[in-house]
Amino acid sequence: MDHYATVMNSGSTINMTAGDTLMVVLPYKETGPGQTYWTFGDNFGHIASLNITRIAALGGIRIMDFIATNLGAVEIALQQYHVLALQTPSNRTATFKLTVIVR
Numbered sequence: 114m115d116h117y118a119t120v121m122n123s124g125s126t127i128n129m130t131a132g133d134t135l136m137v138v139l140p141y142k143e144t145g146p147g148q149t150y151w152t153f154g155d156n157f158g159h160i161a162s163l164n165i166t167r168i169a170a171l172g173g174i175r176i177m178d179f180i181a182t183n184l185g186a187v188e189i190a191l192q193q194y195h196v197l198a199l200q201t202p203s204n205r206t207a208t209f210k211l212t213v214i215v216r
Contacts, residue, residue, distance in 0.1 A: 114178075118211055126212040129181040135163070137177045139209055141193065143170070148196040149206055151175050162187045162215045181215040188212050 115133040118125075120140065129135065141149045162185040167178040179189075193207035194200055 120207075120209060122211060123209045124211075126214060129213055129215050131181050131184065131215055133181045133215075134166075135179040135181070135213065137179070137189065137209075137211065139175045139177075139191070139193075140173055141170075141175050143173050149193050150196055151191045151193050151209070152200065153191060161185055163189070163213060179213075181213070184215050186212065186214045 114136045116127050116129060116135040118127065118135065118137045127135065139151055141151060162181060162183045163179040164182050165177060166180050167176065169176045189209070189211045191209040192200070192205050193209075194204050195206060198204040
């Protein structure tokens with residue numbers, strides 16, 4: 114993995130070169146009434162320069178791997194909601210945004 118991002122990196126920028134890989138690791142609650150999940154919602158802008166190569170979940174951790182494919186600046190924007198809740202701003206439990214510049 115060339116680059117690594119967690120919730121602590123939300124709001125930051127990562128510079129990548131075409132061919133570099135990025136692993137995004139975010140927590141979520143996997144059981145119980147407070148169970149949550151992460152979604153891209155309607156923002157798939159990252160696909161212009163990044164391809165998702167893996168999405169996995171293990172022990173309360175969501176892992177997403179990307180590979181830089183094309184030059185450009187893109188934003189990975191994720192939203193977290195409780196399972197079965199409507200995807201509305203008032204039901205959002207967390208957000209994650211990462212700007213990626215592929216040079």
